[in-house]
Amino acid sequence: MDFKSREAYEKMIEEAYKVIPETGYKQVSARFNPPTVRIFYQGKNKTVILNFKEIAEYLNRDPNMMRKFLSLELAAPSSPSNGRLILHTRVDETTLQNTINYFIKRYVRCPVCGGYDTTLKKIGKNFLMKCEICGAESPTPPIK
Ligand SMILES: [Zn+2]
Known part of the structure; x- marks a missing residue:
């Protein structure tokens, strides 16, 4: 790479970073x-x-949908109980938190802008996330 194209390359990188709305995402x-x-167990x-x-x-999500997701991911039946959820398996806190984070990544976080102000609309068996x-x-x- 000669000096001129290297300079152009660096300038391009610099410009690209300017485009990323870093502060917006952080907020x-x-x-x-x-x-x-x-x-508790x-x-x-x-x-x-x-x-x-x-x-x-x-998360502004239907508890029943979340329950189904957790049951599926953890391969365990579950039953709601007064705002609590009983999972019929023993699962540690980290695994559970990771599963919830996975739910957030899939069903709450907008894949386009990374924002969390989203709603879900059910269309047949699928959901459409609107940001x-x-x-x-x-x-x-x-x-499923
Ligand atoms: Zn978005």
Whole structure:
């Protein structure tokens, strides 16, 4: 690479960084702070999510949809109980938090702008995610 094209290349990189709305993204991330999962174990094979309702409300998602997702991902039946969720398996806090984070990544976070101000619309078996920030509509995988 000669000096001239290298200079052009660096300038291009510089320009590219200017285009990325870094501060906007940071503000969104700072505002988005869902409650950390709180659990306790009931007997040997049950895990109770104490703040399940709180998390679903924060994410603005149907608790039943979230329940189905968790059941599917953790391969365990579940039953709602007064704002709590009982998973019929023993799962540690980290795994559970990671599964919820995965749900957020798939069904809450806008894949276009990275914002979390989204709503889900059910179309048949699929969901369409509508972003309130950038207006993008993105299809999301169905929960079977
Ligand atoms: Zn968006």
